[in-house]
Amino acid sequence: MVVRVLFRAVIMGPPGSGKGTVSDRIVKSFGLKHLSSGDVLRANMKSQSEIGLLVKSYIDQGQLVPDDVISRLILGDLKHLENCSWLLDGFPRTVTQAESLHQAYHIDTVINLDVPFETIKERLTSRWVHPASGRVYNTNFNPPKIPGLDNITGEPLVQRNDDKPETVTKRLKAYETQTKPVLEYYRKKGILETFTGTETNRIWPQVHAFLCSRIPDDPKAAAGKV
Ligand SMILES: Nc1nc2c(ncn2[C@@H]2O[C@H](COP(=O)(O)OP(=O)(O)O)[C@@H](O)[C@H]2O)c(=O)[nH]1
Numbered sequence: 001m002v003v004r005v006l007f008r009a010v011i012m013g014p015p016g017s018g019k020g021t022v023s024d025r026i027v028k029s030f031g032l033k034h035l036s037s038g039d040v041l042r043a044n045m046k047s048q049s050e051i052g053l054l055v056k057s058y059i060d061q062g063q064l065v066p067d068d069v070i071s072r073l074i075l076g077d078l079k080h081l082e083n084c085s086w087l088l089d090g091f092p093r094t095v096t097q098a099e100s101l102h103q104a105y106h107i108d109t110v111i112n113l114d115v116p117f118e119t120i121k122e123r124l125t126s127r128w129v130h131p132a133s134g135r136v137y138n139t140n141f142n143p144p145k146i147p148g149l150d151n152i153t154g155e156p157l158v159q160r161n162d163d164k165p166e167t168v169t170k171r172l173k174a175y176e177t178q179t180k181p182v183l184e185y186y187r188k189k190g191i192l193e194t195f196t197g198t199e200t201n202r203i204w205p206q207v208h209a210f211l212c213s214r215i216p217d218d219p220k221a222a223a224g225k226v
């Protein structure tokens with residue numbers, strides 16, 4: 001019988017720190033399943049589900065959605081990934097959420113992207129997304145091949161409602177007061193790994209090297225396919 005060791009990680013960082021960008025690279029290199037709370041919430045808003053209608057006003061105002069709503073949503077989705085290694089992006093964002101996750105799963109490592117707020121503000125106002133797929137572009141960092149259009153479908157890109165400068169300020173405040181304590185929670189558990197910098201392309205090789213040392217039996221990582 002082959003016993004597969006599961007690896008469960010969380011990626012944290014302020015809005016715009018590159019969680020989604022780094023998560024895509026982790027998925028490509030290490031084959032973990034990726035679950036993004038923001039993507040799950042946006043899919044609910046798009047389909048106008050009961051939860052989508054409930055969370056819209058919080059998200060548009062740059063506030064966190066209530067703990068019980070997001071915890072039920074994410075822990076419910078994780079039930080479908082029981083036999084998979086996964087990477088959680090954007091959850092937990094409060095200590096209450098971290099405790100709910102802790103009661104349900106063992107977390108091996110927490111990757112913390114430490115990017116200064118000044119760098120982030122500029123990035124978010126130049127973030128463009130393809131709503132149907134969640135593909136993310138940036139007019140400076142990874143522009144689409146044709147300005148304003150998605151590389152794969154050619155459909156128009158849009159700016160996220162909550163990437164307006166005044167909403168970004170509120171999201172950064174929410175991060176400071178509600179999410180920073182989660183870093184301390186994981187630091188005390190001895191599983192927090194912080195990567196500091198202003199450029200994803202400099203942070204990524206460090207994250208990759210770290211994960212190679214933690215997921216040594218992964219065939220893609222061993223082959224150096226970054
Ligand atoms: N200029 C610049 N933009 C970046 C860099 N890394 C990511 N981005 C862009 O910054 C925005 C925020 O990144 P994203 O991965 O969506 O961050 P998240 O909000 O933490 O998930 C996106 O438009 C990215 O394309 C970088 O090193 N430099």
Ligand SMILES: Nc1ncnc2c1ncn2[C@@H]1O[C@H](COP(=O)(O)OP(=O)(O)O)[C@@H](O)[C@H]1O
Nearest residue numbers: 015016037038059063064065070090091092093
């Ligand atoms: N774990 C969570 N707890 C509460 N609200 C959340 C959570 N995850 C996402 N949200 C809501 O969705 C919004 C967008 O989240 P996300 O896409 O992760 O933002 P970013 O990628 O910029 O950090 C947040 O500003 C918040 O309103």
